[in-house]
Amino acid sequence: MQRDTSQRRAIRRALEAAGRPLGALEVLEASQADAPGLGIATVYRNIKALLKAKEISEVQLPGEPPRYEAAGKDHHHHFRCDRCEKVYELGGACLPDLKNALPRGFKVSSHEVLVHGVCAACARK
Amino acid sequence: MQRDTSQRRAIRRALEAAGRPLGALEVLEASQADAPGLGIATVYRNIKALLKAKEISEVQLPGEPPRYEAAGKDHHHHFRCDRCEKVYELGGACLPDLKNALPRGFKVSSHEVLVHGVCAACARK
DNA sequence: CTATTTTTGATAACGTGTTATCATTATCAG
DNA sequence: CTGATAATGATAACACGTTATCAAAAATAG
Structure with a gap:
């Protein structure tokens, strides 16, 4: 994660703006407003990078694929x-x-x- | 589910005896004591049948495949x-x-x- | 502006858990 | 006991979410 791309900015922004955990497809959809043509592979790649950078965190719910939310929130x-x-x-x-x-x-x-x-x-x- | 097979008896028994939710592979392992040669397909088939018959219920935990426990317990x-x-x-x-x-x-x-x-x-x- | 190198998008490939297939075995009604 | 047929075991096939591949596009240093 060394370059600041419009796609990554859109993904970050979508997750911050949502105020609730989003799944990969929700991230895709929400980000496409800011980043037309955005592909699902890029979403997964950036989710992984943002997780590693601790900018977002994973939310696992029973029987569902993971969602992601902005990191650093209080216990909830x-x-x-x-x-x-x-x-x-x-x-x-x-x-x-x-x-x-x-x-x-x-x-x-x-x-x-x-x-x-x-x-x-x-x-x- | 019309016939009473030793395999189904073993699976039912394992789930009752465990007193805790078991995953499909745990069911397989636990049941093989009573039903030697038991295959995983039979485990899945009977889990499904026992679910339909409401003898067991599904326990979903975040990020893991489902487990199963005897049905009819109090809220817990x-x-x-x-x-x-x-x-x-x-x-x-x-x-x-x-x-x-x-x-x-x-x-x-x-x-x-x-x-x-x-x-x-x-x-x- | 240009060259370098990361990042992207499309899509094939993957992994895991589950279901389908099918020949064989076991159950049970009569 | 015997025939009809449900159930089993091995394993191929599947579904789904995710990751890998690779040529093309975009970002940054100089």
């Missing part, structure tokens, strides 16, 4: 809309009494929460 | 050991104030929690 969880399948960011609200729920001898290093439901945009319809 | 979450990569069942301890964390207009239908860490067996070593 995600909401996945059952209708449009978009994933949103959830601030605050974390786990309370994890320790009590654990079998003896188990040690926690991290956790993740995924909330399913219908987002505001879809509920409106 | 899972713990994945970073070392041995086994997944355990966690009883109790559920989310508190989900509603407050949601953006306006979002509706929750369900949620899932995954705890990462080291299991008792691995911590001992």
Whole structure:
């Protein structure tokens, strides 16, 4: 990642502007506004480069290909809309009494929460 | 699923005995004790049949192929050991104030929690 | 501006997990 | 017990997301 290309700028910008994790195809689509003709290979290449540079981070959800979001956010969880399948960011609200729920001898290093439901945009319809 | 084969019995038994979600290969391995010569195709076939019959249910974790567990358990979450990569069942301890964390207009239908860490067996070593 | 070298886009190839195929074996109704 | 047929095991084929290949285009140093 040594040259500053319009494609990479578009991809970076799309991920920052989204405010929610995007999958590779969502990145492609969102970036094509700024970078016409952008190809999927370039998206994957740049996602990998931006991950290595820690500008973005990977968000894995059960049973789905990875999504990516701007790096450096505070601890948060995600909401996945059952209708449009978009994933949103959830601030605050974390786990309370994890320790009590654990079998003896188990040690926690991290956790993740995924909330399913219908987002505001879809509920409106 | 009309005939009662030793293979299907072995698979059912392995999933019940495990007490934790097993992946397809774990099912294969665990079942081969009771059903020598068992093949992976039969495992996949029977997993599908048992799912349809609602005897087992699918457990999806981020970035991993599905696991399966006996159906009909109470609401619970899972713990994945970073070392041995086994997944355990966690009883109790559920989310508190989900509603407050949601953006306006979002509706929750369900949620899932995954705890990462080291299991008792691995911590001992 | 030019030469060098990275990056790109199209697409073939890949890896992993799962499903289809098909000849053989096992179950079970009669 | 026997015939009909469902189920099995080996393995080829598939699906999907991702990576590799390579000629052409674009970025940067000088």
